Amino acid sequence: MEWLDPLNAYPLPADFVSKVEAYSALLLTYNKTHNISGAKTTHAVRENILDSLYPLLFMETWPKRCIDIGSGAGFPGIPLALALPAMEMHLFEPIAKKSAFLHLVKSELGLANVVVKTERIEATQPFPCELICSRAVTNTKALLTLAKAFIIPTTCALLYKGSRANEELEGFSNYTLFERNQRRYVLVKDLL
Numbered sequence: 001m002e003w004l005d006p007l008n009a010y011p012l013p014a015d016f017v018s019k020v021e022a023y024s025a026l027l028l029t030y031n032k033t034h035n036i037s038g039a040k041t042t043h044a045v046r047e048n049i050l051d052s053l054y055p056l057l058f059m060e061t062w063p064k065r066c067i068d069i070g071s072g073a074g075f076p077g078i079p080l081a082l083a084l085p086a087m088e089m090h091l092f093e094p095i096a097k098k099s100a101f102l103h104l105v106k107s108e109l110g111l112a113n114v115v116v117k118t119e120r121i122e123a124t125q126p127f128p129c130e131l132i133c134s135r136a137v138t139n140t141k142a143l144l145t146l147a148k149a150f151i152i153p154t155t156c157a158l159l160y161k162g163s164r165a166n167e168e169l170e171g172f173s174n175y176t177l178f179e180r181n182q183r184r185y186v187l188v189k190d191l192l
C-alpha cells in the first residue's frame with residue numbers, strides 16, 4: 001500500500017491495511033447518500049487518514065484510553081483505533097447521521113476498542129481520561145473548557161491544528177508543536 005509509505009517507520013498491526021481500506025470504502029459509499037464528510041474521493045479520504053495517523057511518528061507513548069471530541073466521520077479516532085488496538089477509543093459525535101456511520105464502522109470492522117457516543121462532550125457523563133484528541137472542532141482553550149471534567153493531572157491533549165496554532169496556545173505553558181507534511185499537531189500537557 002504505497003499511500004501508507006509515510007508510516008513505514010511505525011509497526012502497524014497485521015490487519016491494519018485491510019481494515020483501513022474497508023473503512024475508506026465504507027466512508028466513500030456512505031458519504032454519497034448522507035454527506036457526512038468533505039472527503040469525497042479516495043485521495044481525500046487517504047489524506048485524512050494519514051493526517052490522523054502522523055502523530056504515531058512522534059508520540060512517545062499512548063495511554064489505555066483516549067477520547068476524540070467531534071469525531072465526525074471518524075478522524076482522527078477511527079484510524080488511531082485501527083493502529084492502536086490496545087487503546088480504548090471513545091468517539092464523541094452529536095450529529096446522528098455521523099454517529100450512525102461510526103456505529104456502522106465499529107460493527108462492520110469488529111472494532112472492540114471503539115465506543116461511540118452520540119453526545120456533545122460537555123453534556124456527557126465524564127470519566128478520567130489521559131489523552132484528549134480533536135481535529136477541526138474548535139480552538140484549544142474552548143475545547144479544553146468543554147472537556148474540563150475529563151481532565152486529570154496526567155491528561156494530555158493531542159490537537160490537530162492549522163496555521164494559527166501558535167496564537168491559540170498563548171497562555172499554555174507546556175506544549176510541543178510538531179509539523180509533518182505541512183500539517184501541525186500540538187501536544188499540550190499540564191492541563192490542570
Ligand SMILES: C[S@@+](CC[C@H](N)C(=O)[O-])C[C@H]1O[C@@H](n2cnc3c(N)ncnc32)[C@H](O)[C@@H]1O
Nearest residue numbers: 069070071072075092094095120121135136137
Ligand atoms: C468540522 S467537523 C470535524 C470532524 C472530524 N474531526 C474531522 O476532522 O473530519 C466538527 C465536528 O465536531 C462536532 N462537534 C461540535 N461541537 C461538539 C461538541 N461540543 N462535542 C462533540 N462534538 C462536537 C460536530 O458535530 C462536527 O461533526
